[in-house]
Amino acid sequence: MSATVTPAPALGERPPTPAGRATPFGRALHWSGAGAAAGGFAGMLADPRGWYVVAFCVGFTLWLLVTLARVLGAVHRALPGAPPPGGRLALARVESIARTGLEVNDQPQCELTVVVGPGTLRQGTGPAYATTTRAVLDVVTLPSFQPGSVIVVSQPDPAQPDVVVVATPPADALAAARAEARHEPGEGALPPLDRVPLRTAAPRPGLGLRGPTPAGLLGGVVLAGGAALAVLLPTLLG
Incomplete structure (x- = not known):
């Protein structure tokens, strides 16, 4: 599964438009x-x-x-900074990060294992789960994606586990992420990794081209x- 770092979409629901799928x-x-x-x-x-x-x-x-x-x-x-693919926003806690060996414009692509919070930031519905995603990260922002960090992600299709890292979330989403980061796993909205199911999507080759x-x-x-x-x-x- 792969993802890109994007600016934030408007908070709430948007029609899903899966990235990488040809018209x-x-x-x-x-x-x-x-x-x-x-x-x-x-x-x-x-x-x-x-x-x-x-x-x-x-x-x-x-x-x-x-x-x-x-x-x-x-x-x-x-x-980094590409247009968002659409979807809804959620909080996610980084459990692990590793470089894939691919670089785009001298920025590394990293694979993140994250615990995604239940539902949207406003509605708070739906079960939490763990998944992996790939994102091209600006080297300056890498400290913000270390294990234990809470980030904002977008779910292009809420029915699928794919998530997209949001580079510049709106103020209320950023505040919610910072507040969640002050909690230990299980004390806030994000449960520990060993208490959530691992959901995976069909792998996409390269930079996210879908077969x-x-x-x-x-x-x-x-x-x-x-x-x-x-x-x-x-x-x-x-």
């Missing part, structure tokens, strides 16, 4: 380009001139541009196959 239009372009390139390459084996060369070049260029756009978007989201869902993968394969058949149609029809 339907982007997925359609990605798979169509891959299919057209595959069909053009297959056709070039029989006829290395004309239509199939054009289809391969156009399809491969489209696939490459969409892929680069996703990668650049993931890098942008990983930079396709099974349904999305099936739809993508069908779309790519259709694009490849459309490119090969002149040959198939004889």
Whole structure:
């Protein structure tokens, strides 16, 4: 699971917009380009001139541009100060921190194990749980993320365990985090690590690019196959 350090969203609920997930239009372009390139390459084996060369070049260029756009978007989201992905705010206590070995703009990516408090800062509902998240942290702020520190996180989708570290929380959230930090584990809103369940999400590679869902993968394969058949149609029809 991965996360980015972001400025704070407005306190309270926001529609979830999972970071790293391509839009339907982007997925359609990605798979169509891959299919057209595959069909053009297959056709070039029989006829290395004309239509199939054009289809391969156009399809491969489209696939490459969409892929680069996703990668650049993931890098942008990983930079400290990137726009927030949306969600609701909660308190979390850092239990451990370790560098992953990846650096973005000379800032280290770290893996944090945190205990996330129950519900939102205002509502205080829902069970507490432990999870891990990755964040690119400014080296100047690393002392604020040592074990025992209480931080503010955003939950892009409250139904999932993913959390996003909030770099500059609003004043009331920051005050709540400082007040919670004065309590021993179990005395405040955040229970000890050994009293909460560990919740994990499906791993995301690299800087947070999400792979396709099974349904999305099936739809993508069908779309790519259709694009490849459309490119090969002149040959198939004889």
